[in-house]
Amino acid sequence: MQYRDIAFLCGYFSVKNGNPNDIFASQGGFWTRVEYQGEELAWARDFYYPEFAEFMMCEVSAYSHSCDSEIPLKLRDGREHKVHLDELCAYVFPFGIVIITVKVSQQAERIQDILDALFMMRGICSADKSLMPEYVSSVLDPLSVLNHAAGNPLDYRYLMECGNKFRIFHMILCGDRPADETAFDALLYGGGTLLEYKDDDPKGFSRQYYENIMSGSRVSVFNNWKALSLLDTFTIVAHGVQKEMLNLWCSEYFGKLYLYALYRKFFLFRIYGDFRSGAKEISKVRKDLTRFENDHTFPKVSYNFLPETLMDAMEKGLDVQTETVKVAEMIERENARREAETGDKMNLFLGVITCLTLFSAIWDFACLMDGAFEFSTNIGTATGIRACAMLLISVICISAFFVRRK
Numbered sequence: 001m002q003y004r005d006i007a008f009l010c011g012y013f014s015v016k017n018g019n020p021n022d023i024f025a026s027q028g029g030f031w032t033r034v035e036y037q038g039e040e041l042a043w044a045r046d047f048y049y050p051e052f053a054e055f056m057m058c059e060v061s062a063y064s065h066s067c068d069s070e071i072p073l074k075l076r077d078g079r080e081h082k083v084h085l086d087e088l089c090a091y092v093f094p095f096g097i098v099i100i101t102v103k104v105s106q107q108a109e110r111i112q113d114i115l116d117a118l119f120m121m122r123g124i125c126s127a128d129k130s131l132m133p134e135y136v137s138s139v140l141d142p143l144s145v146l147n148h149a150a151g152n153p154l155d156y157r158y159l160m161e162c163g164n165k166f167r168i169f170h171m172i173l174c175g176d177r178p179a180d181e182t183a184f185d186a187l188l189y190g191g192g193t194l195l196e197y198k199d200d201d202p203k204g205f206s207r208q209y210y211e212n213i214m215s216g217s218r219v220s221v222f223n224n225w226k227a228l229s230l231l232d233t234f235t236i237v238a239h240g241v242q243k244e245m246l247n248l249w250c251s252e253y254f255g256k257l258y259l260y261a262l263y264r265k266f267f268l269f270r271i272y273g274d275f276r277s278g279a280k281e282i283s284k285v286r287k288d289l290t291r292f293e294n295d296h297t298f299p300k301v302s303y304n305f306l307p308e309t310l311m312d313a314m315e316k317g318l319d320v321q322t323e324t325v326k327v328a329e330m331i332e333r334e335n336a337r338r339e340a341e342t343g344d345k346m347n348l349f350l351g352v353i354t355c356l357t358l359f360s361a362i363w364d365f366a367c368l369m370d371g372a373f374e375f376s377t378n379i380g381t382a383t384g385i386r387a388c389a390m391l392l393i394s395v396i397c398i399s400a401f402f403v404r405r406k
Contacts, residue, residue, distance in 0.1 A: 003107065003108055004173040005173070008102065009101065009166040011161075012161055013152055016096075021092060034064055036057050036058075048302045048307070052260075062092075063091075063092075065142070068085070069084070088143065093267075095292070099263060099266070115195065120132060144158075161270065169233070171235075178239075185214055187237050192217075192228040194233070219309060262318070268324060268327055269323070271292075
């Protein structure tokens with residue numbers, strides 16, 4: 001069977017220096033700003049909730065670089081495989097987060113050749129220039145230069161600020177419908193894991209794991225396509241799909257829904273890292289999280305059921321809700337700890353003030369009694385009387401300390 005694959009490899013980095021949009025202007029015309037026409041925004045406002053459409057098309061700045069070139073790769077078994085490089089894109093989100101995407105397409109009679117090529121291209125921390133020199137020079141090098149202009153190290157691994165490989169959104173198009181539902185699901189699972197599923201493979205995935213993944217992460221709405229949402233990949237397997245539908249999947253399902261889910265995931269990754277490393281004060285972290293939840297978090301994105309279904313699946317696969325709860329709980333624990341510390345310090349301060357007040361009252365009382373009854377003449381010196389008062393103060397303070405401990 002002939003297979004065709006359209007894939008978007010996605011990474012992200014944070015802009016450390018200057019205005020995010022200025023770094024693209026500094027690249028010598030390599031990047032072209034994407035401008036949306038009025039009718040495109042009007043259509044999106046009818047399809048999505050207006051605030052989501054305006055966020056993705058107005059607040060987020062998009063840049064592209066058209067490539068249209070063939071890239072030879074040497075697969076792990078030594079055979080040569082060609083991949084078509086379509087386009088490089090970059091999206092500037094609020095909080096200085098830049099999501100970069102690499103669009104590639106390929107065809108093969110063996111699905112594993114396509115999956116192996118994707119596996120090689122996404123591994124930025126283990127990129128072997130000898131196996132794919134054109135990919136490195138055409139993709140990783142210009143993206144690294146852009147990342148370096150944003151104030152980050154000139155190293156491929158920093159194209160994914162948190163992680164060691166690109167995320168992948170891809171569509172596997174089959175020349176014919178798979179033989180049955182079992183074959184359909186196995187192909188879908190292979191697309192998600194980049195490894196063909198074989199039920200009798202002693203070194204492969206267990207049947208129980210396979211069934212858990214397919215039951216909890218699969219989206220099956222129509223007969224001619226299915227989707228699988230995992231942490232590293234979002235895969236669509238389809239047959240008999242029209243070109244218009246493919247364009248819709250690229251521009252909408254990937255270009256808006258998946259990018260937005262990635263933005264939420266990456267923001268939570270970064271804010272968690274800032275908090276744990278102490279790069280930002282807790283008050284600044286809390287302020288950023290509040291602004292993110294108020295201005296850039298949308299409980300619903302579309303009027304239609306299918307985008308909502310896919311959005312839920314994408315965020316579930318990326319563990320966005322889990323990350324959100326984890327960050328919120330972490331900040332609450334830190335707030336509680338700091339409030340407890342503040343309370344202890346306040347109690348200590350009040351204790352000191354109380355002791356000073358008590359000291360002053362007893363001292364004044366001793367002086368008053370000495371003046372009224374002339375203890376210093378009849379009994380002893382005034383210093384001795386006042387020393388007894390100090391002893392009384394000490395006994396009271398020590399007693400108060402033990403009572404408080406108990």
